Amino acid sequence: MQELLEKYDIPAPRYTSYPTVPYWEEETIAESEWTEHVVRVFERDQRLSLYLHLPFCEKLCTYCGCNKHITKNHAVESPYIQAILAEWKMYLDRLPGRPVLSELHLGGGTPTFFHPENLRQLMEAIFETADIAPEHEFSFEAHPSSTTLEHLEVLYELGFRRISIGVQDVDEEILHVINRFQTLEQVRFVTRTAREIGYDSVNFDLIFGLPFQQQAHIVKTMDLVGNLMPDRIAFYSYAHVPWLKNGQRAFDEADLPNAVSKRALYETGKTLLEQLGYHDVGMDHFSLENDALYQSAQTGALHRNFMGYTPVFTPLSIGLGVSAIGDTFSAFAQNLKTLAEYQNAIAEGHLPLLRGHFLTEEDKRIRMHILNLMCRYETNWQPNDKKDLILARLAEPFADGLVEIRPFGVRVTEPGKGYLRNICLAFDARYWDKVPGGRVFSQAV
Ligand SMILES: C[S@@+](CC[C@H](N)C(=O)[O-])C[C@H]1O[C@@H](n2cnc3c(N)ncnc32)[C@H](O)[C@@H]1O
Numbered sequence: 414m415q416e417l418l419e420k421y422d423i424p425a426p427r428y429t430s431y432p433t434v435p436y437w438e439e440e441t442i443a444e445s446e447w448t449e450h451v452v453r454v455f456e457r458d459q460r461l462s463l464y465l466h467l468p469f470c471e472k473l474c475t476y477c478g479c480n481k482h483i484t485k486n487h488a489v490e491s492p493y494i495q496a497i498l499a500e501w502k503m504y505l506d507r508l509p510g511r512p513v514l515s516e517l518h519l520g521g522g523t524p525t526f527f528h529p530e531n532l533r534q535l536m537e538a539i540f541e542t543a544d545i546a547p548e549h550e551f552s553f554e555a556h557p558s559s560t561t562l563e564h565l566e567v568l569y570e571l572g573f574r575r576i577s578i579g580v581q582d583v584d585e586e587i588l589h590v591i592n593r594f595q596t597l598e599q600v601r602f603v604t605r606t607a608r609e610i611g612y613d614s615v616n617f618d619l620i621f622g623l624p625f626q627q628q629a630h631i632v633k634t635m636d637l638v639g640n641l642m643p644d645r646i647a648f649y650s651y652a653h654v655p656w657l658k659n660g661q662r663a664f665d666e667a668d669l670p671n672a673v674s675k676r677a678l679y680e681t682g683k684t685l686l687e688q689l690g691y692h693d694v695g696m697d698h699f700s701l702e703n704d705a706l707y708q709s710a711q712t713g714a715l716h717r718n719f720m721g722y723t724p725v726f727t728p729l730s731i732g733l734g735v736s737a738i739g740d741t742f743s744a745f746a747q748n749l750k751t752l753a754e755y756q757n758a759i760a761e762g763h764l765p766l767l768r769g770h771f772l773t774e775e776d777k778r779i780r781m782h783i784l785n786l787m788c789r790y791e792t793n794w795q796p797n798d799k800k801d802l803i804l805a806r807l808a809e810p811f812a813d814g815l816v817e818i819r820p821f822g823v824r825v826t827e828p829g830k831g832y833l834r835n836i837c838l839a840f841d842a843r844y845w846d847k848v849p850g851g852r853v854f855s856q857a858v
């Protein structure tokens with residue numbers, strides 16, 4: 414086990430997209446080309462998955478890998494909402510018809526930084542311009558320290574039925590090390606109140622591999638899970654990328670668990686979750702049997718996008734707000750990453766695009782393989798696959814019992830599930846064409 418962990422603890426993408434962002438080819442992306450792809454998908458299917466990035470947080474959690482803007486000044490809310498609505502209008506002006514919202518996700522940053530009435534104003538303005546699909550999934554990310562009863566009530570009235578609560582770890586010392594301010598009481602309050610109001614699904618975000626985190630901390634966190642029984646758990650591997658995220662420089666690398674201890678933290682968490690009745694549904698994600706995520710994993714309908722795993726698949730995703738990513742399946746586009754650049758672009762009246770990628774036929778094929786592996790732990794060969802090259806790269810994982818090679822494809826074995834990023838890497842033609850020289854990805858374990 415130790416040998417395997419050491420061998421496979423190499424930098425590797427988390428595969429929220431393929432090609433992964435460092436391999437996108439368009440350093441800038443023309444608005445007309447991107448919208449052409451958007452319109453083409455929309456003409457076939459008017460359903461839309463809308464992601465709204467709400468970047469503000471009052472305090473910086475030093476481990477954070479997200480795109481956020483730290484401020485205590487709530488006067489930023491209204492101009493930001495106006496910018497998002499202006500961006501949305503630019504899409505509406507280009508779409509040949511009224512969109513049908515099938516997925517809606519408020520991510521961040523901290524969506525609950527915003528006053529509930531401001532969130533209402535934002536959502537109602539969007540709902541006036543779109544229909545809502547009969548089967549829809551509306552979700553938001555909630556920080557326990559800023560989520561009030563009013564947030565929960567207003568978002569429920571607006572149709573949100575899924576809440577994802579950032580818990581990370583419950584130990585006070587660990588929370589202190591990561592500069593995160595929340596109490597157990599707040600986590601309990603948000604979870605129980607969401608249930609009482611009628612939310613269908615409560616998710617907890619947890620992290621293993623944080624500085625100073627030990628077995629006892631995982632046990633303590635899972636005690637709380639056992640107590641509150643959220644429907645889903647995202648049990649993330651701490652991604653240490655201090656060259657990208659300044660806050661993480663506050664950590665001494667010697668205080669982070671090594672690959673072996675980190676994997677032991679995961680294994681403890683996984684065992685305790687399974688004892689509580691959770692099922693592993695994909696990389697780092699667990700779900701109770703009554704939740705749609707488990708059911709879609711059973712039927713093979715599970716899908717993965719930039720926001721993580723989802724039980725529904727919508728071909729067109731539009732991202733609004735700073736750094737948000739859109740995806741047509743034939744193209745990706747990401748918005749400008751700083752608030753000032755984003756707001757300037759909107760004020761100038763053009764889509765605030767930073768970079769993107771148009772997928773080749775080979776990209777699309779590899780993307781399907783990676784999605785299949787991430788969501789179903791198996792994939793079947795397609796005509797034109799560079800099978801010999803992929804099999805050569807899988808020779809070691811095969812020898813180590815991580816994959817089964819079948820006449821029609823590849824299947825991840827039970828022990829292989831812990832090395833999914835490494836297995837996907839074997840399919841990643843763009844990575845092997847240009848192996849990164851410097852630090853680009855976080856460690857796979
Ligand atoms: C935008 S935050 C969630 C909402 C809210 N800002 C909060 O912190 O509660 C998204 C999630 O990403 C995860 N995350 C952030 N930085 C991470 C990192 N460096 N490694 C692994 N997971 C990370 C955390 O679990 C966090 O809850």
Ligand code: SF4
Nearest residue numbers: 470473474477479522
């Ligand atoms: S973890 Fe959440 S609250 Fe903390 S800085 Fe990141 S986005 Fe903000």
